[in-house]
Amino acid sequence: MSMTALDGIKPLTLRQYFICLWGIVWREGLRFLHQRERFISALVRPLVWLFIFAAGFRQVLGISIIPPYDTYILYEVYITPGLMAMIQLFNGMQSSLSMVYDREMGNMRTLLISPFPRWFLLSSKLFAGVFVSILQVYAYLLIAYFWEIEPPSLWGYATVLPALALCGLMLGALGMVLSSLIKQLENFAGVMNFVIFPMFFASSALYPLWRVKESSPWLYYVCALNPFTHAVELIRFAFYQKFDWISCAAVGAYTAVFLIAALIAYDPARGMLMRKSG
Amino acid sequence: MNKLLLILIFAALTFASPAAAYLAYVSNEKGNTISIIDTDKLDVISTVKVGRRPRGIELNKDGSELYICAGDDDAIQVFDAKAQKITGKLPSGPDPELLTLSPDGDIIYVSNENDNLVTLIDIKRKDQIGDIPVGVEPEGMAISPDGKLLVNTSETTNMAHLIDTKTKTIIANILVDNRPRFATFKPDGSELWVSSEVGGTISVIDPEKKIIKQKISFDVPGMSKEAIQPIGVSITRDGSRAFVALGPANRVAVINAQTKEVEKYLLVGQRVWHLAFTPDEKYLLTANGVSNDVSIIDVANLKVVKSIPVGAFPWGVVVAPQ
Numbered sequence: 001m002s003m004t005a006l007d008g009i010k011p012l013t014l015r016q017y018f019i020c021l022w023g024i025v026w027r028e029g030l031r032f033l034h035q036r037e038r039f040i041s042a043l044v045r046p047l048v049w050l051f052i053f054a055a056g057f058r059q060v061l062g063i064s065i066i067p068p069y070d071t072y073i074l075y076e077v078y079i080t081p082g083l084m085a086m087i088q089l090f091n092g093m094q095s096s097l098s099m100v101y102d103r104e105m106g107n108m109r110t111l112l113i114s115p116f117p118r119w120f121l122l123s124s125k126l127f128a129g130v131f132v133s134i135l136q137v138y139a140y141l142l143i144a145y146f147w148e149i150e151p152p153s154l155w156g157y158a159t160v161l162p163a164l165a166l167c168g169l170m171l172g173a174l175g176m177v178l179s180s181l182i183k184q185l186e187n188f189a190g191v192m193n194f195v196i197f198p199m200f201f202a203s204s205a206l207y208p209l210w211r212v213k214e215s216s217p218w219l220y221y222v223c224a225l226n227p228f229t230h231a232v233e234l235i236r237f238a239f240y241q242k243f244d245w246i247s248c249a250a251v252g253a254y255t256a257v258f259l260i261a262a263l264i265a266y267d268p269a270r271g272m273l274m275r276k277s278g
Numbered sequence: 279m280n281k282l283l284l285i286l287i288f289a290a291l292t293f294a295s296p297a298a299a300y301l302a303y304v305s306n307e308k309g310n311t312i313s314i315i316d317t318d319k320l321d322v323i324s325t326v327k328v329g330r331r332p333r334g335i336e337l338n339k340d341g342s343e344l345y346i347c348a349g350d351d352d353a354i355q356v357f358d359a360k361a362q363k364i365t366g367k368l369p370s371g372p373d374p375e376l377l378t379l380s381p382d383g384d385i386i387y388v389s390n391e392n393d394n395l396v397t398l399i400d401i402k403r404k405d406q407i408g409d410i411p412v413g414v415e416p417e418g419m420a421i422s423p424d425g426k427l428l429v430n431t432s433e434t435t436n437m438a439h440l441i442d443t444k445t446k447t448i449i450a451n452i453l454v455d456n457r458p459r460f461a462t463f464k465p466d467g468s469e470l471w472v473s474s475e476v477g478g479t480i481s482v483i484d485p486e487k488k489i490i491k492q493k494i495s496f497d498v499p500g501m502s503k504e505a506i507q508p509i510g511v512s513i514t515r516d517g518s519r520a521f522v523a524l525g526p527a528n529r530v531a532v533i534n535a536q537t538k539e540v541e542k543y544l545l546v547g548q549r550v551w552h553l554a555f556t557p558d559e560k561y562l563l564t565a566n567g568v569s570n571d572v573s574i575i576d577v578a579n580l581k582v583v584k585s586i587p588v589g590a591f592p593w594g595v596v597v598a599p600q
Contacts, residue, residue: 070585072585
């Protein structure tokens with residue numbers, strides 16, 4: 001990389017871009033694999049919800065038949081897409097945490113002085129996070145499979161992949177925006193309280209929106225606007241080999257907004273980063 | 279060359295032909311209708327108005343006629359499957375509930391709840407040919423594959439009455455658990471299964487020795503015992519598996535018919551009542567009384583694939599041969 005930086009005049013080749021992307025994804029992958037606790041906690045969190053929370057509410061919440069389901073389903077089946085999205089939400093926030101860490105430790109400076117454009121570096125970092133979150137989701141699905149939580153056909157595991165990629169991007173970009181706002185690692189608890197929990201609970205992850213509407217119409221609108229709701233629904237439909245236009249469009253739009261915001265935030269000329277480190 | 283061509287044509291036809299489409303008939307107790315389901319499309323293709331309070335339904339051998347117990351009309355209605363309309367009625371006596379046909383398809387045996395009788399009707403002559411007094415509130419009806427043994431269950435007497443079809447007399451009374459509602463023979467005739475709604479069990483009876491040889495009970499996690507009310511029973515042709523509708527438990531129990539162990543509970547609609555296989559045994563259809571739908575179970579994979587809305591209070595279900 002430093003060689004390329006010295007060359008300066010020559011435009012960067014596609015291969016070099018790829019090496020850079022690979023390097024970032026590889027580092028993120030290694031970090032994920034080496035932090036076994038992180039892997040296990042990423043897996044345990046949704047499983048606790050699945051086996052304890054869902055088991056407790058099994059009889060309480062009556063689920064009427066709503067798309068994409070063709071028949072009655074158990075509560076465990078209902079909340080699985082929500083838990084898949086939750087894995088990605090936590091992962092998105094966790095990679096934002098690692099950005100803060102990188103910034104504090106100075107690793108980010110190394111990265112940011114490379115000759116690659118800023119947007120490319122940030123996107124690579126984002127892709128790395130998405131890659132890791134997808135690994136986590138499939139690990140969760142593997143365990144869920146043994147409890148007979150599975151798509152109607154095995155194709156569902158393939159059709160859910162693009163949905164996971166898009167949702168991972170959206171939540172990762174959101175995390176990136178947030179990371180530009182957090183000064184120190186300690187502030188991550190604030191992210192938990194003010195971002196993760198409200199997003200998760202005010203969504204269709206745990207209960208269908210018609211039920212929310214019954215009890216509180218305004219909360220319903222909050223849920224309907226929540227990007228996380230659309231992520232959950234996109235995954236829910238894709239897992240059942242169906243396509244939900246509305247949630248796909250919503251997730252796409254939110255991804256674009258968060259991405260642009262992240263790029264602006266990390267733009268050295270006007271970003272928050274400059275303001276804070278300066 | 280010709281041979282090859284033939285094989286190719288045959289292969290093309292085999293692969294081009296869609297999955298077998300059968301017609302299923304569902305009696306809607308409160309809707310006073312019959313919903314007709316195409317088992318290929320898995321959808322209702324028509325709904326036909328019939329008599330009041332239709333419950334027990336049965337098809338004749340070739341599937342051309344459907345016999346419907348119209349309880350509040352005190353008659354069995356004859357429904358022409360092709361014309362999709364009622365073409366006549368049979369004199370059943372008051373409030374017929376469940377019926378069964380003799381294996382040759384000539385005689386209908388029907389339980390008359392109010393008179394505590396099993397009434398015999400000659401289909402061709404459209405006339406009653408006899409009555410057999412049984413216990414109080416007769417309901418479940420079954421006939422052995424050889425047609426020699428008729429079974430009636432009486433809901434209040436809590437008995438399975440074994441009747442010799444030749445002499446038309448009861449030859450044994452077997453006490454079972456509370457409110458026996460349904461009876462069926464294993465396709466080889468070696469066992470008789472009787473479901474007890476309130477008792478929550480299935481009594482497996484040896485028809486030779488006329489004794490209960492085993493009882494099957496159910497335990498759905500998180501569900502109270504009272505909510506588990508076995509009603510409809512369907513056993514696969516090879517006698518390997520049985521499916522039992524558990525009423526308000528909203529589940530169908532899958533039982534290994536050899537070991538009598540419950541293998542699985544499948545979630546279906548509310549208050550699942552009667553069941554019917556498609557002739558190829560690919561699907562099992564369940565009539566779900568309270569949720570007003572029919573759930574379709576994929577028999578090989580033991581999965582519920584769809585629930586189809588039908589009329590009000592679906593009660594009985596039969597599937598016609600092609």
